[in-house]
Amino acid sequence: MALNNINEMFDAENFRSMGHDLIELLTEYLHGSLEGEGEVLAWKSPQQESLRWQSSLPRQGELTSESLISFIREEVLANTLRVHHPRNLGHQVAPPLPIAALCDLVAALTNQAMAVYETGPSATMLERQVLSWLSTLIGWDNAEGILTSGGAQANLTALLAARQSMAGHDVWRHGSAGEMRILASEHAHYSVSRAAGIMGLGTDAVIPVAADALGRMRMSDLRQQWKSSIARGDKPIVVVATAGCTPTGSIDPLKEIGEFCHQQQLWFHVDGAHGASALLSEQHRMALQGISLADSVVWDGHKLLYMPAAVSAVLFRNPSHSYAAFAQEASYLFQGNCAIDEAYNTSYRTLECTKRMMGLKLWAAFSLYGTDKLGALVAHVFQTAKVLAEMITATLDFELLMRPQTNIVCFRHLPKSVMEPEVLNQHQATLRNSLVQSGAFHLTQTSVHGSIWLRATVMNPLTANSDLKILLDTLRGVVSR
Numbered sequence: 001m002a003l004n005n006i007n008e009m010f011d012a013e014n015f016r017s018m019g020h021d022l023i024e025l026l027t028e029y030l031h032g033s034l035e036g037e038g039e040v041l042a043w044k045s046p047q048q049e050s051l052r053w054q055s056s057l058p059r060q061g062e063l064t065s066e067s068l069i070s071f072i073r074e075e076v077l078a079n080t081l082r083v084h085h086p087r088n089l090g091h092q093v094a095p096p097l098p099i100a101a102l103c104d105l106v107a108a109l110t111n112q113a114m115a116v117y118e119t120g121p122s123a124t125m126l127e128r129q130v131l132s133w134l135s136t137l138i139g140w141d142n143a144e145g146i147l148t149s150g151g152a153q154a155n156l157t158a159l160l161a162a163r164q165s166m167a168g169h170d171v172w173r174h175g176s177a178g179e180m181r182i183l184a185s186e187h188a189h190y191s192v193s194r195a196a197g198i199m200g201l202g203t204d205a206v207i208p209v210a211a212d213a214l215g216r217m218r219m220s221d222l223r224q225q226w227k228s229s230i231a232r233g234d235k236p237i238v239v240v241a242t243a244g245c246t247p248t249g250s251i252d253p254l255k256e257i258g259e260f261c262h263q264q265q266l267w268f269h270v271d272g273a274h275g276a277s278a279l280l281s282e283q284h285r286m287a288l289q290g291i292s293l294a295d296s297v298v299w300d301g302h303k304l305l306y307m308p309a310a311v312s313a314v315l316f317r318n319p320s321h322s323y324a325a326f327a328q329e330a331s332y333l334f335q336g337n338c339a340i341d342e343a344y345n346t347s348y349r350t351l352e353c354t355k356r357m358m359g360l361k362l363w364a365a366f367s368l369y370g371t372d373k374l375g376a377l378v379a380h381v382f383q384t385a386k387v388l389a390e391m392i393t394a395t396l397d398f399e400l401l402m403r404p405q406t407n408i409v410c411f412r413h414l415p416k417s418v419m420e421p422e423v424l425n426q427h428q429a430t431l432r433n434s435l436v437q438s439g440a441f442h443l444t445q446t447s448v449h450g451s452i453w454l455r456a457t458v459m460n461p462l463t464a465n466s467d468l469k470i471l472l473d474t475l476r477g478v479v480s481r
Helices: 003-009 012-034 046-050 065-079 098-110 121-138 151-166 190-198 219-231 254-264 275-280 319-323 359-393 421-438 465-480
Strands: 144-148 180-185 206-209 235-242 267-271 296-300 312-316 398-400 408-413 444-448 451-457
Touching: 012 065, 098 359, 121 144, 121 275, 121 312, 121 359, 144 151, 144 319, 151 180, 151 190, 151 235, 151 267, 151 296, 151 312, 151 319, 180 190, 180 219, 190 206, 206 219, 219 235, 219 254, 235 254, 254 267, 275 296, 275 359, 312 319, 359 398, 359 408, 359 465, 408 421, 408 465, 421 444, 421 451, 421 465
Parallel strands: 180 206, 180 235, 235 267, 267 296
Antiparallel strands: 144 312, 296 312, 398 408, 408 451, 444 451
């Protein structure tokens, strides 16, 4: 390739010009989404879409800068799920703060690998600062941890550390021995059982603990499952509590679980991927009372911290535990320096070697808005979820599963005629599919004890009460067709 062609590919002025055009396009997209313009999702079946994506591998560049911008407008943005749209009430994915998206551009262009300090000096210090702030909110002093690419990896990291610390021998080097067990709510995220499978314990090593009518781990069943496990000759090592479970947003009784773990010398892990952000709100932080008793906490930034996906913190109350998950040597990275110096090499503590700069966007959000404004976002969407629940309870044709504890509302439509449970379940699924494919709203569904419920997750602080009323009316309209 000619040198002038290479220079063109890296040309700073081309970057400036395309960057201006792209920011203008994204600003237009953001504004329209926030204003609720157009559909939440322009639904096309994946089978239908795949037929359009059959072009051959380009040998020569076929697009100009202008046509690339047009492609992004007409093919990419036009076919996204618009997470900033007020009627996007589907998954636990944030409409990211615009400043956080700009910080991700900085991370992408500078491309700090962060395996060791020298491959990302500023990125390392930003991350350590953010982790310190999150630990302070939990109620810990001198805690340590790492930012990872998502809550599933964060839960795996925490459970690996728990296994290494609780096994009684060097599991990392010599492998697992004995019947180690993990106690977790029946509503625990699937990443917990997935972690058990990855760790070689087997998914059957996760013992489900029954939840009460509000979706919270039942303490009486936790004690019973622990006793039964001991009686079988097993070795329970960790209890996983959930702060904001995925199906219903319920928060387990953290204080009682923490005290039980302390009494029985069990590792206490809190999966706060969704609900830990309630710590930002003075109004809601008491719902997480007892989280400071945990040995480890997972906290997703791409949920209620309003970050682009994916960034998750895994935090350890005891700093030494942050090294337990990956007790490994790699001489080409780790130079055998003193412990203080090596503490800045993030690869000691994470599954990832090459790890992008994740801390800047979190640091910027806290520095620009503070805990007061970020906490206000959390409090607002919690209140909006409460309003939706009140609307549902005031109707005769919808049923509420439980009062929301966070920003997730589970409900179902009740037809005029009585339906068998299986038919009623299918009715909810059909309603959801019709609603999503119409583009009017985005909802999900969840199954609780064999019953299917529609599930609204209020992530957007611009979702208005009028949107909620239109949601119920739109569902009624689908039924009447």
